[in-house]
Amino acid sequence: MSGFTEIKGVLNADNVPLTEIAAAYGTPTYVYSAHVMKTQYEALAGAMKCALPADKQPILCYACKANSNVAVLSYLRSLGASLEIVSEGELHRGLAAGFKASQIVSTGVGKQRREIIACLKAGIHQFNVESLPELEHINNVAGDIGIKATVVFRLNPNVAGGGNTKISTGRKRDKFGINEQTVYKAFDRAAQMDNLDAVGLSVHIGSQVSTVESFKTAFEKMPSIVHNLRDQGHTVSRLDIGGGFPIIYKDEKLLDLDHYAQWVRDIILPLDTQIIMEPGRYLVGNAGVLLTEVLHVKETEETDFLIIDSAMNDLIRPTLYDAYHGIEAVQNRDAAEHSYDVVGPICESGDTFTKGRILTQMKEGDLAVIKSAGAYGFCMASNYNTRPLPAEILVHEGKAHLICPRQDVHEIIARDIIPDLG
Numbered sequence: 313m314s315g316f317t318e319i320k321g322v323l324n325a326d327n328v329p330l331t332e333i334a335a336a337y338g339t340p341t342y343v344y345s346a347h348v349m350k351t352q353y354e355a356l357a358g359a360m361k362c363a364l365p366a367d368k369q370p371i372l373c374y375a376c377k378a379n380s381n382v383a384v385l386s387y388l389r390s391l392g393a394s395l396e397i398v399s400e401g402e403l404h405r406g407l408a409a410g411f412k413a414s415q416i417v418s419t420g421v422g423k424q425r426r427e428i429i430a431c432l433k434a435g436i437h438q439f440n441v442e443s444l445p446e447l448e449h450i451n452n453v454a455g456d457i458g459i460k461a462t463v464v465f466r467l468n469p470n471v472a473g474g475g476n477t478k479i480s481t482g483r484k485r486d487k488f489g490i491n492e493q494t495v496y497k498a499f500d501r502a503a504q505m506d507n508l509d510a511v512g513l514s515v516h517i518g519s520q521v522s523t524v525e526s527f528k529t530a531f532e533k534m535p536s537i538v539h540n541l542r543d544q545g546h547t548v549s550r551l552d553i554g555g556g557f558p559i560i561y562k563d564e565k566l567l568d569l570d571h572y573a574q575w576v577r578d579i580i581l582p583l584d585t586q587i588i589m590e591p592g593r594y595l596v597g598n599a600g601v602l603l604t605e606v607l608h609v610k611e612t613e614e615t616d617f618l619i620i621d622s623a624m625n626d627l628i629r630p631t632l633y634d635a636y637h638g639i640e641a642v643q644n645r646d647a648a649e650h651s652y653d654v655v656g657p658i659c660e661s662g663d664t665f666t667k668g669r670i671l672t673q674m675k676e677g678d679l680a681v682i683k684s685a686g687a688y689g690f691c692m693a694s695n696y697n698t699r700p701l702p703a704e705i706l707v708h709e710g711k712a713h714l715i716c717p718r719q720d721v722h723e724i725i726a727r728d729i730i731p732d733l734g
Contacts, residue, residue: 314347316601316683323642323681326707330603330642333712334679337703339605340622341718342690343681344379346387346708348599353391355569356557356591363573368581371437373417375555375592376402378687379600383706383715385409388595394437396555396590400427403434413437417552417588419466419514421446425453432459439463440514440552442489447498447508454507464512464550465490465498467537469530489515492537499546511547512585513537516554519593524558524567531579538583551580555590559597561684562636567594593687600686602627602702603642606678607657615653615667618674623656624663625696627682627689631662638683639665641672648673658697690716695724 314326322329326345333343353372360370373396374388380402385395386409394415395406406416413434418427421442428450431439441447441463454461468489490498495513502510517530531553538548553576557567580587604622611617629635639654641647650673656663665682674680693701700719705712 315345321645327710328707328712333705334603337705339603340626341603341703341705342600343603343705344600344686346706349595350391352595359569359573363577364581370587370589373588373590374595375590378592379596380405380691381704381715382409400430403430428453429457432461440466442466444498451505451507460507460509462509462511464514464552465495466514467495469515469533499541512550514552517556519556520558521556528575531575535583550586552588555592557591557594559593597687598684600689601681601683602685604680606674606676608676618652618654623658625694625699626702627685628692629688630665639671640681641674642679645672698724
């Protein structure tokens with residue numbers, strides 16, 4: 313049995329006791345299960361293999377921003393993934409993890425000149441373009457260095473999808489993509505540019521999409537646009553249909569992968585294009601936990617506070633999104649239940665992971681995990697309060713591997729420069 317399971321009263325990660333990981337690497341520490349990542353990848357790829365012909369299998373471009381540790385990227389590449397990036401830094405992470413540049417798709421509304429140059433020189437698969445000014449920008453940069461850019465245009469379908477307003481990207485008021493009429497203008501303009509090759513469309517409605525039928529609604533907007541573009545003489549040979557698949561944080565409605573694959577088969581496949589998908593959180597979110605230690609239990613007349621050594625700088629989602637994360641004890645898991653506000657040590661009331669949560673009773677020195685932390689955890693962490701970044705551990709086939717050492721406070725301070733102010 314692998315994943316996060318209880319063995320002899322202790323929570324394990326892929327059959328490695330989290331107590332052993334804490335003893336070896338300290339806390340707070342992110343711990344990732346390779347088995348869960350593999351299970352998620354194979355479930356998605358398997359659904360597509362069942363629904364689509366062998367020569368029309370989608371390119372599964374892992375959305376690097378969810379968890380960009382090079383070891384995680386390398387492992388997903390070994391399973392068959394390609395990559396979606398949103399920065400020059402993520403391009404270099406992908407290349408360092410062994411991805412070929414031709415496996416990489418670049419997205420984002422504000423691509424800078426230097427990252428466009430880096431992507432062009434590397435030879436990435438395509439840019440997903442989100443505005444007419446961006447189209448002009450990429451054309452100019454490509455012309456300056458004499459490399460033609462392959463682009464697709466991101467359609468904003470005006471379909472709400474994200475699990476939180478801050479991660480919904482497909483509504484007309486969001487900053488992402490262009491509407492249908494602008495898509496036609498973009499193709500016409502690209503046809504007049506010497507340094508671009510416009511080859512398709514993309515669509516992405518958000519992250520942690522809670523209303524899974526929204527995928528179908530967005531897909532159904534594509535065929536008429538594709539046919540109109542082709543009637544106007546434009547090439548549409550690629551469709552990037554995005555990601556945003558939900559994971560379990562609490563009681564979410566998960567995506568029925570077979571239904572999703574049928575939507576792709578019935579709506580997208582007949583358009584006879586290369587199909588690209590961008591799963592991110594889905595592959596890694598439930599594969600990670602933040603391992604933490606109880607510093608104190610503070611009892612008051614109002615509530616009992618479980619003060620842990622993890623803080624909002626280590627995992628910002630509860631503070632930023634009011635996000636729910638499951639919390640469990642690592643040992644003594646059959647102890648009596650108790651109500652806690654679980655908080656970190658940072659001097660802000662916002663440094664709170666949950667309030668009034670019924671948990672197994674814990675005491676100073678006990679270990680706990682904050683669950684479903686494999687996506688948008690470490691990659692959004694900061695040095696607020698000059699707190700070093702946590703360590704990261706990847707557990708694979710019963711062995712824990714250090715994939716990012718705990719940051720030292722002196723590394724943080726060494727970045728500061730005191731000028732000579734004379």
